Amino acid sequence: MSQQDxxxxxxxxxxxxxxxxxxxxxxxxxxxxxxKGYAATSTSEIAKKAGVAEGxxxxxxxxxxxxxxxxxxxxxxxxxxxxxxxxxxxxxNQDFERLEDFLKAFIENRIQFLKSNMPLFRIFIQEIPxxxxxxxxxxxxxxxxxxxxxxxxxxxxxxxxxxxxxPPDTVIRVAASTIFGYIIARYLLSPEEKWDDNAEIERxxxxxxxxxxxEK
Amino acid sequence: MSQQDxxxxxxxxxxxxxxxxxxxxxxxxxxxxxxKGYAATSTSEIAKKAGVAEGxxxxxxxxxxxxxxxxxxxxxxxxxxxxxxxxxxxxxNQDFERLEDFLKAFIENRIQFLKSNMPLFRIFIQEIPxxxxxxxxxxxxxxxxxxxxxxxxxxxxxxxxxxxxxPPDTVIRVAASTIFGYIIARYLLSPEEKWDDNAEIERxxxxxxxxxxxEK
DNA sequence: TTTTAAAATGAGTGATTACTCACTTTTATT
DNA sequence: AATAAAAGTGAGTAATCACTCATTTTAAAA
Numbered sequence: 463m464s465q466q467d468x469x470x471x472x473x474x475x476x477x478x479x480x481x482x483x484x485x486x487x488x489x490x491x492x493x494x495x496x497x498k499g500y501a502a503t504s505t506s507e508i509a510k511k512a513g514v515a516e517g518x519x520x521x522x523x524x525x526x527x528x529x530x531x532x533x534x535x536x537x538x539x540x541x542x543x544x545x546x547x548x549x550x551x552x553x554x555n556q557d558f559e560r561l562e563d564f565l566k567a568f569i570e571n572r573i574q575f576l577k578s579n580m581p582l583f584r585i586f587i588q589e590i591p592x593x594x595x596x597x598x599x600x601x602x603x604x605x606x607x608x609x610x611x612x613x614x615x616x617x618x619x620x621x622x623x624x625x626x627x628x629p630p631d632t633v634i635r636v637a638a639s640t641i642f643g644y645i646i647a648r649y650l651l652s653p654e655e656k657w658d659d660n661a662e663i664e665r666x667x668x669x670x671x672x673x674x675x676x677e678k
Numbered sequence: 679m680s681q682q683d684x685x686x687x688x689x690x691x692x693x694x695x696x697x698x699x700x701x702x703x704x705x706x707x708x709x710x711x712x713x714k715g716y717a718a719t720s721t722s723e724i725a726k727k728a729g730v731a732e733g734x735x736x737x738x739x740x741x742x743x744x745x746x747x748x749x750x751x752x753x754x755x756x757x758x759x760x761x762x763x764x765x766x767x768x769x770x771n772q773d774f775e776r777l778e779d780f781l782k783a784f785i786e787n788r789i790q791f792l793k794s795n796m797p798l799f800r801i802f803i804q805e806i807p808x809x810x811x812x813x814x815x816x817x818x819x820x821x822x823x824x825x826x827x828x829x830x831x832x833x834x835x836x837x838x839x840x841x842x843x844x845p846p847d848t849v850i851r852v853a854a855s856t857i858f859g860y861i862i863a864r865y866l867l868s869p870e871e872k873w874d875d876n877a878e879i880e881r882x883x884x885x886x887x888x889x890x891x892x893e894k
Numbered sequence: 895t896t897t898t899a900a901a902a903t904g905a906g907t908g909a910t911t912a913c914t915c916a917c918t919t920t921t922a923t924t
Numbered sequence: 925a926a927t928a929a930a931a932g933t934g935a936g937t938a939a940t941c942a943c944t945c946a947t948t949t950t951a952a953a954a
Contacts, residue, residue, distance in 0.1 A: 481931070499808050501717035505912060515933045520913060522931090531873045586805070591804060591866075592715050626888070627880055636740020640852055647851050650807075665844055669852045672842070673889030721942060731903045736943060738901090749913070 479621060484522050486512040491529055496581035500530055500589050524645060530589065537582040538603065544571065545608040554618055561624040561674070565667055566616075569641055573663070580649050609634065626676045640670050683739050689700060700738050702728040707745055712797035716746055716805050746805065750812060753798040754819065761786065761824045770834055777840040777890070780831075781883055785857055789879070796865050824848070842892045 480488070490512035494503040505526055509516040523529040549552070558564035576583050590596050609631075616630040625633060644666050648657055680697055684844040696704070706728035710719040722744055725732040763769070773781035792799050806812050825847075832846040841849060860882050 483932070496880075499715070501715055501716055502808065504910075506910080516912090517914080518932050519936065521933095524913095526912065588804070588807060591800070592718065615867060626885075628885075632878065632881050635863050636856055636882060637856045639863075643851060643855020643859065646721075648856075662848065666852060667846050669842075669848075669889040672893065673885040674892070675888070677888065699902075720940075720950090722940080733904065733944080734902055739905090740943095742942065 470497065473487070473665075481522075487514060487519055487522065487529070488533060490659075492533055492581050492585065495530065496584045497531070501592070523580070527593075527595075529579055530585075530593070531595065534582070534586050534589065534601060537579060537586060538600060540575070541572075541583075541586075542603060542608050544568070545611045550611060551614065551618060554615065561619045562621075562667065562671055564619075565670060566663075569663065569667065573645060574607045574639075576645055577649065623676060625674050636673065637670060640666060640673075688813075697738070699730045700735055703730060703735055703738070703745070708749055708797050708801065711746065711749070711805075712800045716801070716865065731887070743809075746801075747811065749798070750802050751815060753795060753802055754816060756791070757788075757802075758782070758797075758819060758824050761827045766827060767830065767834060776823045777883070778883065778887055781886060781891070782836075782879075785879065785883065788857075789795060789861060792861055798850075800866065821849065826894065839892060841890050852889065853886060855891075856882060 487508060489509045491503070494508055494511060505519055506516055508529075509519055512519075519529065523532060534662065554564065558567065586596075590600060612634045613630040616625060616633045619625040620630075625665065648659070648662070679801060687779060703724060706724045707719070710727060717835065721735055722732050724745075725735055728735075735745065739748060790822055793847065802812075828850045829846040832849045835841040836843065836846075860878065864875070864878070
C-alpha cells in the first residue's frame with residue numbers, strides 16, 4: 463500500500479467501513495478530479511481507472527456530485543482541525559511566548575498536511591467556486607469557527623505588543639495570503655523548480671514578522 | 679498619450695472587427711464560463727444566451743476551446759501590459775523615488791483594471807490549471823518577460839536600500855501573494871462584505887512596506 | 895439592380911454523458 | 925449448509941455534447 467493510499471485511508475476516518483472497491487473508486491476520483499477537474503471527468507473514466515464497473519460507483523454514491531462531496535468534505539474538516547481544539551489560548555500561553563515560534567510551528571504543521579494532501583487541496587480550491595454546497599459548508603465552518611479563533615490569536619499577540627495595531631481581519635488576510643501564496647507557488651505553480659524549502663519558509667516568516675511587528 | 683495607454687488601445691483594437699453577433703457570443707461565453715466554469719458550460723447554452731444559432735459560434739470559432747482562448751488570451755496580455763513598456767527603469771527613476779509611491783501607484787492601477795475585468799480574471803485563474811495551451815502562453819509571457827522586469831525593479835529598490843536583502847524571486851512571491859490575496863479576498867471571496875477600500879489598501883501597503891524594508 | 899461573398903441558420907451527426915436495473919457474486923448470519 | 929443481505933456487474937437509457945453542412949439571409953461592391 464502506497465504512502466498516498468495510506469494518507470487517503472487515514473483521511474477518511476470511516477475508512478474501515480469502505481469496501482476495497484470503494485477505496486479504489488475514491489482514489490481514482492481524486493486522481494482524475496485533481497488532474498482534469500470535476501466537470502471534465504466522466505464516471506466511466508473513474509470506473510475504468512478504479513477497475514470496477516460503472517454501476518459500482520452509483521451503488522455507493524447516488525450521484526457524481528455526492529462522490530465529490532464525500533471526497534472533499536473530510537479534507538476540509540482536517541484542514542481546519544487545529545483551529546477547533548478547545549484550549550488554544552492555553553497552548554499559546556504555555557508554548558508560544560513569541561509570535562515567531564507560533565508562526566513557525568503552525569506553518570510547518572499545515573504545510574506538512576497540505577503537502578501530503580495536495581490533490582485533495584487542489585480539488586478543493588478548484589471546485590469551491592462552482593459548488594454552492596461546498597461553499598456553504600466552507601463558510602459555515604471557516605467563517606464562523608476558524609476566523610473567530612484566528613481573531614483571538616491575533617488579539618492575543620496584539621495585547622502582548624507583538625503584532626501591529628491593525629484590524630484583526632486585515633492581519634489574518636495578509637498573513638493567510640503570505641502563507642497560502644507560498645504553498646500555491648511551491649506545490650501548484652512551480653513544483654518542478656528547485657526549492658530550498660527551509661530557507662524559503664524562513665524568509666517567508668521573516669517577511670511576515672517584519673510586516674506584522676509594531677513599528678519602532 | 680502614454681505608452682501604456684497605447685498598448686492597451688492596441689489590444690482593444692480588433693474589437694471593431696467583431697460582428698455584432700460575435701460580440702454577443704463573447705459576452706455570453708464570458709458570463710457562463712465565469713459562473714459555471716468552461717467544462718460545465720455547453721455551446722448550446724452560450725448560443726441561447728447570446729440569441730444566436732449554435733452554428734454561428736462555430737462559424738467564427740472552430741472549437742469551443744478556441745472560443746475560450748480568444749477570450750482569455752487578450753486579457754492575459756492586458757494584465758501584463760504595464761510590465762512590457764520599454765523604459766520602465768527610467769519611469770521609476772523619474773517618478774518613483776520611494777518604493778511606497780511605486781507600490782501605491784502600481785497596485786491601484788492593477789486593481790482598477792482587474793475590478794473592471796473580474797469575470798475574465800476569474801475565468802483565467804480557474805482554467806489555467808486545466809488548459810496546457812493557456813499555461814504555456816502564460817509561462818512564456820509571464821515567466822520570461824514579467825518576472826525579468828520585476829526582478830529588475832526589486833534590484834533597483836534593493837540597490838537604493840529600500841528593500842531588504844533577499845532573493846528577488848522571494849520578494850516578488852511575497853509581494854504578489856499579498857496583492858493578489860487582497861484582490862481575491864475583496865472581489866472573489868467576500869465581495870458582498872463592506873470594505874473600506876482606501877483604508878484596506880493603505881494597510882496592505884503598510885504591511886508590505888514593513889515586511890520588505892531593511893531591518894533596523 | 896445585379897452579383898457575390900460573408901454571415902447566419904438549425905436540423906442532423908455520432909459520440910459521450912450520468913445514471914438505472916435486472917441480475918450475479920460475495921460475504922455474513924443462523 | 926441454508927438463507928439473507930450487501931456488493932458488484934454491465935448492457936441499456938434518454939439526454940446532452942461539440943460540431944457539421946446544405947441552405948437561407950444580409951450587406952456591400954460593381
